[in-house]
Amino acid sequence: MLYVLVCTFSDAEDWFCECPPLYTGRLCQLTSCERNPCSHGATCIPKSPLEAVCLCPYGRQGLLCDQTVNITRPRFSGSDEFGYTSFVAYSSIPSLSFFYEFKLKFTLADSSSAVKDNLMLFAGRKGQGNDGDDFLVLGLKSGRLVHRFNLGSGIATIVSDRLNHQINIHTVTFGRSKKTGWLKVDGQRNRTGLSPGPLVGLNVFNQLFVGGYNEYTPELLPLGSRFRHGFQGCIFDVHFRTRRDGKFQALGQPAGHPAFGRSVGQCGVTPCVHVKCRNGGTCVDSGSSVYCQCPFGWKGALCSETVSVCDVEHSPPPLCAHGSTCIPLPNGYTCQCPLGTAGVYCEKAVTISDPFFSANLSSWMSFPPMSIRHRTDLQVQFQPLSPDGILVYIAQHLSARAGDFFCLSLASGFVQLRYNLGDGTHILQSSEQVDLSGRTWLTVKAGRTGNRGFLSLDNKEVRENVTEGMATLDVATDVFVGGVSTLSFVSTDATEGDPVSFTGGLRELTLNDREFELTERGALSGANIGDWDGTACGYKTKVEIFGCNAQ
Known part of the structure; x- marks a missing residue:
């Protein structure tokens, strides 16, 4: 096909x-990865039709990215066998136009490929269409450090002497003032270079990447900034200034805090100490991401299975009921239940009146797309049992690069509304944390008219006064309730932490005067949904001898 x-x-x-x-x-x-076992928004990569490798987001490690890792000195693993690099992304740096200077330290991995063709730091535009090709980049090429920049009229290139491999921790200072750039490595003499052409300003407003880049192929970067692989080793103590007389400061907002990242570990620590590959398997350490490379004839997360536990030929065969999805795990499997079924093996029929969601089961429901372009008016009642989770999510694209989005969620017990109309993320948050006992129905109203948002929790209102900027919300995905079918496709700006499903009960959901039927009949799709109170009647019905009648 x-x-x-x-x-x-x-x-x-x-x-x-x-x-x-x-x-x-x-x-x-x-x-x-239709059968996605990865948690906390990890990137799922298919290792085989039924087995996946999880590329962990920043701060997570392990086979399923379900473990936390404290990172003080980031460790990068270069490019993995799937073509992805490990990287850390920081918020864009304002005022780079006429002057910038960076200083950093790094150590190299014990590999000849660590100094061949490796990206260390990049900030720039994509060089496609009308986007321009301004950039600054630092990398390694054939054992030498390379500092390049393009102000729009040609590429300046400054190359160091060869690195002294007797030095364990290398120090680098590089920068630019208008057309003149410089690069100083360890005890080498300072080298300078001049940008060709008449332009003197650098137009870069994108995020700054360290260790690698989030694109799959280096060919998608501007000409002159491309390195074949990501960095292999540790990069730390990165500081910058944008004035010659300014003070050096750490990357990020707040300082020292990345925006996001992938497959980044702690320097000197390998997650392979927690993974024991069996039957001759080899543990592959890819920063914080880890998996077993199995010899011929063996499969599974730990090379412990001759065939996948979800294969029908496995002995014993998986017990997931017909219509459910078997998902392999490091120690067995789990069954993902379609709407209307529940149980360990999805063997029980369930009638949903008021749905119950569970973050541990990655629950979600979806409803057909609808237009909320000029006005978004949402109301929902909920009883939470966990301080974090997505209540409602809609986006322009079901992808981490979501474009416009609208997300109502819980963040550390606070109700939080985040939306992006194309010019930045608006954030509104309730003044109080919610009751997590599961005994009280809470009512939240949230939305926006144009670019002005509002949020109220049990009639305690928060409003945002915005007078400039874009005013329309262009979305095309399904309306997701209680979670999202693939959590790694949630915009990185839509939730405060890693995206997780809601835990608790929901009812009475309306969006722009349209009421949603939160049942197995009313939803378009969903997975792992139970019934909140175990009764056949929802909040708008009363129990009578012959069934449920509307009140």
Whole structure:
């Protein structure tokens, strides 16, 4: 079968491919992880039709990214066998136009490939369409450090002497003042270079990446900034200033805090100490992401299975009921239940009146797309049992590069509304934390008219006064309730922490005067949904001898 890839232009992200079913990746080059076991928004990469590798977000590690890791000195693993680099992204740095100076320290991995062709730091535009090709980049090439920048009229290149491998911790200072750039490495003499052409200003407003980049292929970066692999080793103590007389400061907002990242570990620590591959398998350490490379004839997360536990030929065969989805785990499997079923093996029929969601089961429901372009008016009642979780999520694209989005969620017990109209994320938060006992129905009203948002929890209101900027919300995905079908496809700006499903009960959901039927009949799709109170009647019905009648 021949599939046609659709190239979509986005307001902020230039372009990406809208992939056909069963495919994912920047170029739709990978089969998708329909049976996704990865947690906390990790990137799921198919290792085989039934087995996946989880590329962990920043601060997470392990086979399923279910363990936390404290990172004080980030460790990068270069490019993995799937073509992805480990990286840390920081918020954009204002005022880079006429002067910047960075200083950092790094150590190299014990590998000859660590100094061949490796990206260390990048900030720049994509170089496609009208986006321009301004950039600054630091990398390693054939054992030398390279500092390049492009102000729009040509590339300046400054190259160091070869690194002294007797030095364990290397120090680097590099920068630029208008057309003149410089690079100083360890005890080497300072080297300078001049930008060609008449331009003197650097127009870069994108995030700054350290250790690698979030694109799948280096060819998607501007010409001159491309390195074949990500960095292998540790990069730390990164500081910058944007004035010659200014003080150096740490990256991020707040200082020292990354925006997001992938497959980044702690320097000197390997997650392989927690993973014991069996039957001759080899543990592959990819920063914080880890998996077993199995010898021929063995499969499974720990190379402990000759065939996947979800294969029908496995002995014993999986017990998931017909219509459910078997998902392999490091120690067995779990069954993902379609709407109307529940139980360990999805063997029980369940009638949903008021749905129950569980973050541990990655629950979610979805409803057909609807227009909320000029006005968004949402109301829902809920009884939470956990301080974090998505209540409602809608976006322009079901992808981490979501474009416009609208997200109502719990964050550390507070109700939080986040929406993006194409010019930045608006955030409103309740003044009080919610009751997590599961005994009280809470009512939240949230939305926006144009770019002005509002949020109220049990009639305690928060309003945002915005007078400038974009005023329309363009969305096209299903309306997701209680979670999202693939949590790694939630925008990185839509939740305060890692995206997780809601835990608790929901009822009386209306959006722009449309009331949603939160049942197995009313929903378009969903997974792992129970019934909140165990009764056949919902909040708008009363129990009578012959069944449920509307009140």
